[in-house]
Amino acid sequence: MKYSRIPAALAAVALLTSACGSPQAATTDGAxxxxxxxxxxxxxxxxxxxxxxxxxxxxxxxxxxxxxxxxxxxxxxxxxxxxxxxxxxxxxxxxxxxxxxxxxxxxxxxxxxxxxxxxxxxxxxxxxxxxxxxxxxxxxxxxxxxxRQSYQDVLTAKSYLGDGKKVLVFAPDSAFGKSNVDAVTAVLGGAGATVTSIAVPATATDFTPFASQIKSAAPDLVFVAWAGTTAGAMWQALDQQGVLSSTKVVTGLDIRASWAGFGAGGTKLNLLAHYFDxxxxxxxxxxxxxxxxxxxxxxxxxxxxxxxxxxxxxxxxxxxxxxxxxxxxxxxxxxxxxxxxxxxxxxxxxxxPMFQAKLTGADAVSAAGTVTAEDATPPAATMKG
The missing domain is CATH 3.40.50.2300 (Response regulator)
Structure with missing residues (x-):
């Protein structure tokens, strides 16, 4: 699952080569x-x-x-x-x-x-x-x-549903977001939950209206799948509108630099983790x-x-x-x-394997469990070609 990203330019560095990141660079014979x-x-x-x-x-x-x-x-x-x-x-x-x-x-x-x-x-x-x-x-x-793929994230989230029946997916309007909606619908919907979603335009910068929609829907669980640099503003809006305190919010643990972006409500979240140090x-x-x-x-x-x-x-x-x-x-x-x-x-x-975690500070996370590869196995897809 992708969540907030804090862009940082990366200069292409050659690895065991003189290519230096350029597709036009010459190669060594026999390489x-x-x-x-x-x-x-x-x-x-x-x-x-x-x-x-x-x-x-x-x-x-x-x-x-x-x-x-x-x-x-x-x-x-x-x-x-x-x-x-x-x-x-x-x-x-x-x-x-x-x-x-x-x-x-x-x-x-x-x-x-x-x-x-x-x-x-x-x-x-x-x-x-x-x-x-x-x-x-x-x-x-x-x-x-x-x-990993989105379905594996959602299988990790399944344990958080409990007896809840109303699930709302909050995600960007993109291939990544749609993949998460489909996976949540298949996994949690397949377990008997009613799944709805809010697809947020990539250009959105004000998340208060979307947070209000979540609050009005009164779901038992909100599954947040986020991608982009606006995560900080999104989480702030969800916290200010009372979403984090009124329902169970499950999301993924992003890169370390983004953890502070969860803001004051970070410790209220149930975190899925593809990986952390x-x-x-x-x-x-x-x-x-x-x-x-x-x-x-x-x-x-x-x-x-x-x-x-x-x-x-x-x-x-x-x-x-x-x-x-x-x-x-x-x-x-x-x-x-x-x-x-x-x-x-x-x-x-x-x-x-996948992991569960809890945020204990702006730059600290504690392990909360491991989901085995078997328990996080997505259904087989049909090979297209």
Whole structure:
């Protein structure tokens, strides 16, 4: 689930390559080229920065520090899509035209849903990143994901419903928002709840009218799925209008920098967590922590780390045959930052544990529980191509 984002520009940094983030950069003969198209700039830049840092740490970890598959260097080119599907498709086409057979990235759901069919048309491996739309799962045989999907967030929220029957989804009017509405309707509606929704225009800056709508609806549970830089204003409006104190509000824990944006009502929230620093402790986590410049891991670092692990596994199986890469990933299980991850072969869903948390301060969170990968397993999707 995506929540508030505090954009921060990320300069493209070359990884084991002289590409320096430019799709036009020259490559070294014999190298295996990987293209990462993600949000270096735009509203999701902070998420993109975490993904890229995680990818670099994961590539080093998965290759034992060599940056190589056999005796061939993995050469990574980073391209900025600025969260714009048109720019993403243009960058992906440019890389594919240069012979790249492996692409990663997609911070935005809208971007991933445009790049996925391009991957199928050109028979290149595409490992989507933090993009959470459920529609990415089963998009086609060449598309995988290295993060969680909205349905997994909603399955984590299911335990909060209790005996309540009225659920309201508060989300942006976007592919991400619609994915959450669909997932809540399927999961909580399927459990007997009546699900309604409020879709907020992306241009909204005054949330008081929307908060009043929530209050008037008097739901037993409000499921908030947010994306963008306006989260602070949104939460303030919900708190000021009494929404947080009049009903149970469930939402996701966003990046650390956003926690203060919950404001005074933050401790009233029931938080779902894709990940937070220290949610799990294992060799992959320690490697990620050591590889992150700040020394503190955050929400989407694991997505980049897992993407690198998946890509390395695929390349180790066959560095040049994409169909063999796909076959190697289907059904593959591996230990990553969050714990054991498994790629479901029939639709490429990434099965993984999820977490529950409570905010205890502006910069402090405590673990409240773990939802197993089995309990957070989304229903199988039909592979589209």
């Amino acid at each position: 295996i080229r990987v293209g990462i198209v993600y949000s270096q700039s735009g509203p999701l830049a902070t998420y993109g920065a975490q993904y890229a840092e995680g990818f670099k740490a994961g590539l080093s970890y998965a290759t034992g520090g060599s940056g190589k598959i056999g005796d061939r260097a993995v050469e990574v080119t980073y391209a900025d899509d600025a969260g714009d599907p048109v720019k993403a498709v243009a960058a992906a086409k440019d890389l594919i035209g240069k012979g790249y057979k492996v692409l990663g990235g997609s911070t935005s759901s809208g971007v991933a849903l445009q790049v996925a069919p391009l991957a199928a048309e050109n028979k290149v491996l595409f490992v989507s990143g933090p993009a959470a739309s459920d529609a990415i799962t089963g998009a086609n045989k060449y598309t995988f994901r290295s993060g 220290g949610a799990a402790d294992n060799a992959a986590y320690q490697a990620l922590k050591a590889g992150v410049p700040s020394g503190k891991t955050d929400l989407f670092h694991p997505d980049g780390f897992a993407a690198a692990q998946m890509i390395v596994h695929a390349l180790q199986t066959s560095p040049d045959d994409v169909d063999k890469m796909v076959a190697a990933l289907e059904g593959h299980s591996f230990d990553s930052v969050k714990g054991k991850l498994t790629i479901r072969p029939e639709d490429h869903a990434l099965l993984q």
